[in-house]
Structures are given as structure tokens and as C-alpha cells.
Amino acid sequence: MPHSIHDLPALSAPEENSLYARVTWRLLPILVLCYIIAYLDRVNVGFAKLQMLHDLHFSEATYGLGAGIFFVGYCTFEVPGNLLLSRYGARRWLARIMVAWGIISACTLFVRTPVSFYVLRCLLGIAEASLFPGIIFYLTGWYPARRRGHILALFMAAQPVSGLIGSPLSGWIMQFLQGTGRLAGWQWLFLIEAFPAIVMGVVFHYCISDRIRDAHWLSEEQKQWLESRIDTESAHKQKHGSFLSILGSGRVWLLSLISFCSVMGLYGISFWLPSILRATGVQKPLAIGLLMTIPYGAAMVAMILFARSSDRTGERRWHLAVSTLMGGFGLIFSTLFAGHTALALAGLTLATAGVFTSQPLFWNLPTAFLGGTAAAAGIAFINTMGNTAGFISPYLVGWIVDLTHHTTVGMYLLAFFLLLGSALTFCVPASLVNTRPEATHTTEETRTTAT
Template sequence: MTDATLPGATAATADFESRTYKKVFMRIVPFLMLLYVIAYLDRVNVGFAKLQMSGDLGFSETVFGLGAGLFFIGYFLFEVPSNILLHKLGARVWIARIMVTWGLVSACFWFVETPVQFYALRFLLGLAEAGFYPGIILYITYWFPSHRRARIIAVFMAAIPISGIFGNPLSGWIMDAFNGVAGHQGWQWMFVIEAIPAVILGVVVYFYLDDRISDAKWLTGDEKALLQREIAADQKGKVQEASLGSVVKDPRIWAMAFIYFCIVMGQYGLTFWLPTLVKGAGIQGNLMIGAVSAIPFLCAVVVMILCGRSADRMRERRWHLIIPALVASAGFVVSATTGSPLIGIIALSAAAAGVLTCSPLFWSLPTAFISGAAAAAGIAIINSVGNLAGFVSPYAIGALRDATQSTAAGMYMLAGSLAIGALAIYLTPAKLVNR
């Protein structure tokens, strides 16, 4: 081959690579997004149910906060074994099992009458869903190398704000439209109606997803070879095969878990309490509360995708996390101090954009230095420990609201957590994560 033919050959190779990854993206990522929209809606719709449920059942703010948080205790206990089983059994079998199980448990909230029943079902919902999110992150590493991953995960995790954009108004509408139908409350109908898609999609997963590149009948031989070659090259120098004990002893894993804990504090503080905060700003009616609650999530979608693209293009991870974390911290402070509903919604929008942007970009940090079986265990450990903040955050905010009759102390707590997380990210060596 002469030098004159090299540019054309290089251009053809780049075009083939681009078309192959676009094909993989379109086959996998929109479907995974749909699954996560349903998962996240079933996880946090209890925040909307609270608008009716607490009054109907006589639940205090502390009872609601504890129940909302108990989801993450069940999640924590089964997270690591669930992700290891996914790695061994395959994504389509295990994710299908997860979705059908959590759909059935979510529908059972119809029968809640006492705090103990509420606590038990939230705990069981966490057990059922454990392994879904880290399993999806692990699954993405099977198909996309590190330098493409931040953008892919950001697009996938746009499902969180999308679930808020559509799910909040939907939940509000169901609660208003179905309240009193057949003698039951709107929040009961909401739990059942929103659980049905999880069960249906769980069955679809089994037939739609492929466990690995070699199983994908929709790829040509050349496309499979390209993807496998890229993944193999990406895994060089990473920790791949490791015992659970060695992963647990790795200080980098625990540093990542601490950072993620700080981020999740802000994330679930926002998503569980946003409807209550919007109502407190003077917005009336469940449908209108849902519509206004969608505004911060609309802002978050745009910022998440733009930051993910920028992080991959620049191959820089730390500052793409630090800046959104500090913006979110400032947003929580302003929302707690302003007396203006308009400024409050703007501040909450900044907080949502910042904290929800941190979540997908964070996963580009640990997946830059672990893969394979080590990634299955490491991602699960990081996610399970980090998600304990999902217990701490709503419970602490509920207790602080009961103690102070104000949301300000809770918002300051979230702001401080994100600021500490930003500092921990800054102290992470750039050479470890910038790939």
C-alpha cells in the first residue's frame, strides 16, 4: 500500500467504525433508557404518592422519609451478589428477572395501610431491583470502550430526568383522575398502573438483549471483530480478574464509593422531595405540581448530554464532575434561602442539572481502571455503598423537616455533601481516570 492510499483507507476505516458504533448505539441504548425510565419511576413515585398517601394513612414526614430510604437497605444487601450473578448468567436472564420481580412488588403498594407494611414493601422493592443499575453499567462496558463511555452513560442516564419530565405529570394525572375509582385512592391506582410496564418489558428483555458481542445476530462478522478488538485494547492495563476479597481491599474502590455516596445524597434528596418542595412553593393541584416538577428535569437532560460529549471529546473526567457538583451545591443553598417561588424553581433546576449530570459522568471514573469480573464486583460495591445515601438522604430530610418545620436544613445538608464530593474528586489522580 502506498502513502497515497493511506488517507483514503484511514477515512474508510473511520467511517466503518463510526457506522458500527452508531448501529450498536441505536440497538442497545434507547432500549436501556426505556428500561431505566420505568425503573426510576417505580423507585421514586413514592415521592408523588406522598402528596395523598401521608394524609390518607397518617404518615409523618419521618415515617415517609424512613420508608423511602429503606429501599436502599434492601438494595445494599443484594447488590454485589446480584451483579456477580448477572456477569455469570448473562444480562438478558438476570435483568428480565429483576424487572418482573420489582414490577410485582411495586404493585403490592396498593395494599399498604400501616407504616410497617410500607417499610416492608420498600425494603422488598430494594431487594428486587438490586443489581439493575450497576448491571446496566457493566453491560455497557461489554460493548463500548472507555473513551466512548461517558457520552453513552450520560445518554442512558438521561432516563432519570426523562422519567421526571413524563413521570411526574403522569403520576399527578393518575392520582387526580383515578382518585375514588372503585372506592380506592389515586395513589393506589398509580402504583399498580406504573408497575405494569416493568413486568411487560421484563419479558421483552429476555428476547431482545444479547449477552455479548459474539451473540449479536444483527452484527456482521467484520462489525463483531471491530468491537471485540476495541474492547480487548481498552482492557489492557486494567484490573480484570480478581477475587471479591481483593476488590474489597482496593482503596480506590472505597474512594469511588465515598464520592458516589456524596453525589447520591444530592440526587435522591432532590428526586424524593421535589414534589413536596414544589408544593411548598405555592403550586396547587397534583397535575400542576407534576408539570412544574418536570422543569428541573428538562434542564438536566440538556446539561447531562452536553457534559457527557465534552468529557469524551476532551478525555477529561474530574473537572466535568467537580463543576456540576458545585453548581448543584449552590442551587440547593439558593433554594433554601430564597422567598421567591420563581427563583426557587430556577435554583432547583440548577441543582437538578448539576447533580443528575454528576451521576453518569461519575461511572467513567471506576470503569477507567477496572473491567471484567473485577468490574462486576467493583461496580456493585461502589453502587451499593454509594446508594446507602439513598437511605440517609430522604430519612435525614424528613427528620429535619419534622424537627425544624422547614426544608432549609435539609437543603444545606445536600449542598455540603456535594461540596465534599467535589473535593474528593479533585483529590483523585487525573492519570487514574482520564482515559
């Protein structure tokens, strides 16, 4: 059996592109659909807030704590969950995650007190822990670095797509099912949007291969060729010996801080966007949901364009820094014109496009130098540290809103973190994360250019 790409028949660029396209069409639709559902179940509480705070007599701080406490469970179980995924395989582990979080999300309709709200949100975080870093780690076993930026963007486009689809759907459910069967609109929201997760758990178990070697839909020669590309790249990656050595890596901590700053903005927007739009004078849930398709649609386009440009040029830092700057300045602009719906929406569109675009661009950095088991632990640790912002951001903004009766100070604070994250990006050595642009590849490397 050949162990090197040089021992295998050479593939032309069209042949290689066709092979990776086959892999992409087999894996990405399922992975994207799973993450659309996961992200919707994670942030639909932002829409439910429009009704449930009044019905349950919750304060803004109570909502913010409940929204953010998801990440306490999520972060606690993320690293061990990803290590277990590495050991037992993505198919069974991620299928279990989806079924569990679907059941817990549906149970949110029974919330009556702040404590029950906190408990269910924390359990939802535990159930979903390792889904996102698990899929990021899973994709590193299929795609080499020069292709990964575009693939990560396609996968993470699920975030804005979730908002694009889920916002009007959530608005319609809450507006037109209110009172049906003696359930409030927000209760129907949690019930209806939880069911797809359970279904996709079953689909994932039967339709996803754990690794290239298990892919029955590839020929033996195709498996060997794909494996050789991953093996060749892995030989040059940093492989830490233990999780403790991950904790001792300054680069890992720097990336964790950059991720923290970016996620502060991400979940500030995700959990508060409906409330910000309502504060401009838009009241009906369906109208708010329809308006939210604009920033989410812009984010989806920006993610793909930035990722293609980053892969084509091989440049990683400037693309990430510029997208994060867009997020910060967009939040500032939307806050300055908070009383004007059209202008505030324009600022929120720029902010949403920038913040969501920064997410897949960021993951090009750690996956460029972490490999093997170190990638499973390192990716999970960075994501865990970044997602502590998922707890801090909504709770902090909720506390500030209760204190000031306005979102202005909270949005400025989130903008500050985004601008800080943009600056910190340039502390990462370019030589560590940048790849050579396609145009400068040698003849042999040209055969492996990104689709």
C-alpha cells in the same frame, strides 16, 4: 480468527462510527426505557406522599424511612446480584429483575401501616438490586472508554426523562383518578406505573444479546472488530483477583465516598422535589408535576452537553466537580428563596441539572481502571456504598422536617455533601481517569474516536 485489531481490515472513521451507531440504536432504546421505568417506580413514592401521608396518617419521618429503606434491600443484594449477572448473562437476569419489581411495586397500593410500607419498599429494593450496576457493567462489554462517557450519559438521561414524563403523568393520575373504583389517587399511581416494568421484562429477554459474540444482528467481522477493541482496552485495566481485594483498594473506597456524596443530593431531590414545590404555595398535584418538567428537562440537556464535552476533551475530573458544585449551589439558592416559587424553581433547576449530570460523569472514573470480573464486583460495590445515601438522605431529611417543620436545614445538609463530593473528586489521579482528546489521536486511533 483474528485476535487483534491489527489483524482485521482497518475501518475508516465513518465506518466505525456507523458500526457503533448500529450497536447504540440496537441496545440503548431498550436499556433507557427499562431505566426510565425503574427510576419512576423507585421515586414515584415522592409524588404519592402528597396524598398517602394524609390518608394513612404517616409522619414525615415514616415517609423518609420508607422511601430510604428501599436501599437496604437494594444494597444488600447488589454485589451478589451483579456477580450472578456476570455469570449467567444480562438477558435472563435483568428480565427477572424487571418482572419481580413490577409485581412488588403494584402491591404498594395495599399499604395500610408503616410496617407494610417498609416491607414492600425493602422488597422492591431487593428486586431491583443489580439493575443499574448490571447495565453499567454490561455496557463496558460493548463500548471502549473513549466512547463510554457519551453512552453512559444517554443511558442515565433516563433519570431526568423519567421525571419529565412521570411528573405530569403522576400528577394527572393522582388528581383525576382520585376515588375511582374506590381507590385513592396514590393507589392508582402505584398500580398503573408498575405494569410497564412487567412488559419490559419480557421485551428485554427476547431483544437483548448477552455479549457481542451472541449478537445475531452483527456480521462475524463486525463482532471480531468490536471484541478486539474491548480486549485491547481490557489488557491495560486493573483486575483484582477477588472481592476481598476490591475491599482493600483505596481508590475504590475513595470513589465510593464521592458516589455517596453525589447520591445524597440525587435522592434528596428525587424524593423531596414535589414537597419542596408544594411548600412554595403550589397545591394541585398536576400543577406540581408540570412545574417539575422544567428542572428535569434542564437536567436532560445538561447531561448530554457535559458528557459530549468530557468525551471530546478526554477530561473527567473537572466536568464531574463542576456539575456537583452546580447541584450544591442550586440547593442553597432554592432554600434561600423558598418562599418565592419562581426563584426557588430556578435554584432547583440548577440543582437538578447539576446532580443528575454528575451521575454519568462519575461512572467514567471506575470504569476507566476496573476490568473483567473486578468491574462487575467493583462497580456493584461502589454503587452499593454510594446508595447507602439513598437510605440516609430521605430518612434524615424526613427526621429534620419533623423536628423543624421545614426543609431548610435538610437542604443545606444535602448541599454540604455535594460540595464535599466536588472537592474529593480531585483526590482521584487525573492520569488514572483522563483520556487523550480526540484531536491528539494518532492516525490509527482516529479511526476509533467517539461518536
